[in-house]
Amino acid sequence: MQSVKTGTGSMSTKMVTLWGGLLLSVAIRFLLSAMGSASLLGRRLEVVSPVTSLTRLAEGQWLKQLGLSPYAGSVYHGSPLLLSLLGPFIGNRRDMLLIIESERSDLCSFWVFVAADLIGALLLRSMGESLESAHIHHLSLLGLISEQIPTSDSKAKSQGSGRWGTGNTAALFYLLNPFTIAVCIGGSTSPIENMLTILALYGAIAGIVPLAGFGWAMATHVGMYPAILFIPIACLLANGPDGPPSKLYKSPELVQAVHDRDGKCSSESGNFHQQPAMHVIKSSNTNVTLSLGAKCLVVLKLIMWSAISWLCILGLCKFSLHEHASLHDMWSETYRFILTVEDLSPNLGVFWYFFTEVFDFFRPFFIMVFHSNIVFMVMPLTIRLHHRPVFLAFTLTAISSMLKSYPSVGDAALYLGLMCLCIHQLSGLQYFYLLLNGYFFTAIIGPVMYNLWIWRGTGNANFYFAMNLVYATLQTVLIVESSSTIIRYDRNLKKQSVKRSRTST
């Protein structure tokens, strides 16, 4: 059982480290971009997918400037809003592949993505702080740690305390993750997509229902797969941030122990465990039984705000597309393109290889099967992990990034960032060494195999697809291991709290 890492220095050094890390990440991005790695990364299929490619976006923008539908020619498959947002910056990206680039517009688009990454990181940081305070709060409620500060204002104090928090780790990890960096400078719209997803989760964790609804609607509009994050967002709004299963507070042993304790040392002050025990019963009451109506209200509010956001988004899309294209075109070129896997060029996923081989007759069926793999895991995971919505969000994001039709490393950047938020709970993760090396391995051997297949001609598609399978296996191992770690953690928590309350009685 780990305990919260305590600070190693004063508050100012924490801030210096944090801001230094932010600056460093920006510097790395700027340096790589100035070295012209954008043209190199922009052609990597690991970095850009048909849905997120900025080159395709430039094509769409060009078509739009010509007064045509941006979806004409079936090149651009993104949102019209992204086109309006990013189009002006990358108008001249037509000559992106040339070494001589139009510096100004490129720099502009560069800063947009860096800003998206920074915003995402800062949102992750504040999410991490809320999670951490909730974590400490729950632990102290269970009597597993002793808090110096009373729990009522622990949140406010822990932010200011000298503790090097989860939030900072997550933010810096997100920013310095090579995947994030590659996606940021490689000409992909993934940073914005990721930022929107994080924004929705942040809105949920902070209890800002309109922000959560808006973030969810935008992320879904841009990327489609965040649609399944509605459930963790609703859980977050209804149940609050991650905590131990609510059943723990109702378990007879614990309640018994608390009652015993209460009976023993009735109202003596100075007992650290009395107050938490009172809280246990209180919180279990407030969280589970009392506020059921409030929960429904919050979820309804979320639905309402999401609907309003969707209406606004569709209105803006309509406005952005003018007369050139209808919303129907937009659906068929974005969601339908994603769902029917029309582009079978190689990518990180497992769809392309399978659908080049499958009989045409079975194509619709297997498309359905592949997509339903994501959907049918939502319900069991929700039942199992609904008390840990952020972890649930991580799991769902990881699953969808593994099974989506056009994945890129940008999706991995997102779920690794979210995973970092649960670092306390996941500290017992097994096979960490294997997983880390697996990521390195695929990051290096994957491009090598692709090179062998496409450019050298000495390999074939199986070489590359084998690496995709390794990558998918790696992600599976990661998801399974982290899920079981979380479950184990909860179980441990229960055992320890029961033991603690026994010993204390």
Added chain:
Amino acid sequence: MEVVVGRSTRSTPPGRKRLLITLSVVLSFLLGTPLWWKSTEVYRSPLPFAAIETHANQVASLALALPCDLHVIFVALPIPPKEEDQQHLQVVVDQIQQQISIILAHKEQFNSSESCASGFQVHVTLDAENVCLRSRSAAGDQQNNKVAKFWPCGLATVDSDLQELLLESSSDDDNLLDEFFWSFSKGEYLATGGCYTVVLFDEDLLNIFSNEKLGEATVVEVGNQVNPISKEGKGKRRRRVVGKYRHAWMLGPELGILSFGRDAASDIADLAVMYFSHGGRLSGKDVVVEDKEESMPLSADGKAILSFSLLNAEPSDWIFDWAFEEVEQRFLQPLVEALWPFAHLFVESQVLYYTPKAVQSHWDAALQSHVVPFKQLPFFVNANEWHLDSSSAAAGRSKLLHFAIYVPAAKECPLHLQLSTGRISQTNGFTSPGWGGIIVWNPPGCLGSSTDNSTGHQLSTKELEPLIGVVVAQLRTLFGLPPTVLDDSKTDTFGVPATARGFADWEVDVLLRRRAVMDVHASASTLASLSRLVSSLPNMVIMDEIGDQVTSSLTAAKAAREHAISGAYHATADAARKARGLAEAAFFQPSIMSLLYFPAEHQLAIYTPFFVPVLLHMLVAVIKESSRYRRERRSYLRGLQNQD
């Protein structure tokens, strides 16, 4: 969650969470089942199997055959109308009919597909100056408005042009006479097929004509010229001329209505059967090339592309170019139009460079030329370096006929092809059945020191004209006709070459009959194969499109039969072509092609890799979880009892 381990009883009811999780997975699979059922449903459009079988049986038992009419016209001077004339005509009809059936009965080797239905329907007309008497069969048809197609009367009363043309019997004048008959009968004949006319001029009539002429012009030489026919013609020499439309004429003895005999009837019957019915291929000899039947160079939907290539073997010596549009307009367009009733031809052209032939020639001092021997001709075409396939033709199932005009290099310039007899080929070309034809064209003055024309040289239309003539002859050969209309001196039969169009109308009729019969046969056999295939593969998806195509094909085949009975040639050919094209399209439908080799075992290979592991796990989990829940629940109940 297992709260208490190692106890036989438990105080709390067992949690339902694990069970719920397992059941939710099962539920999603159950939800997916109808989708699976729907998306992998084998859709089979109902095919009219019974109708296909009936159609095949019909074709097998009674082949489609187009009817032909033979109209014999006696041109005569004014005769006093008699009562028995009508009977006499009937006798003539019977005579000719009998002769035709004799000829048909004796020659079983006739290509039955191109022959007319039940021989010929014979009609006889006596076209005298004062009377126009038709045989009963013709008169009977009159009520059906069918006689409108027939030759009008009054040939004997027209001006003396005819007489002049008749008397001068050189082959140039045959053409003029043919044109005269055409203009005389024009309007009655347009766009019909299967209606043939033989005009008979008795020598007595000619004598009278020539006497009139002598009397008028007093040119002795003319009379002398005519006399040999009339006098020596006593030895049963009848001059027979087959025109380039649908008529023929005969000059000679015993061709008057009164003097008509069995011999003349046999002659007429021979003409009708050999030429109008079978394309003139049998005339003179009884050799039949039976395998020509299947080799009509057309695709299933009756289309073919004539691809003309000018091959410059060695451009460093000389380069030739052509103005092909002009050639196409002038020479090929009439031909395409003439064949349009049964074959849709399209023309393409290209000029290729660096196209050496694949065989070596040798210098023959006796012939003063480079010679490619007959045995080497199959290897003449250089498939590696002659890129003859042009872009538009390469796609689809259309038939491609190549006509390559080969310009040899300077070092082997007068290049000639040697016949099997050892002589030099006159046309300097050869055909390859189903592929096309090759013509070697030697540039003029290639023996001389004309090395200066290395620059581009445009072939003029005049230079190309003989080449196109050879091409047309080759095309006729490819379609199974003689290269030119045979002039058979043995039977004194002459043909008028169809100079503008390359194919005479009656030849087009022959080919049309053949093609229509083949089309209907092919449609029947293709549909029969399709129905066998479909019933042997129950897993095959049959799109609605295929069902529609099959139905339309059957309808078209039925229409072809009906049109054939009424004798509408063009409509029959159109319907037959449609029937075959649709049948082929249904058979080669891409949606069934991919499933042709899709046995039922493949289903296993498709489903097992994903579903067996997943479903197995799910099943195990369901069993494990439900038994676990039951056990825990039992222990809880026991605990309750113990408490009580």
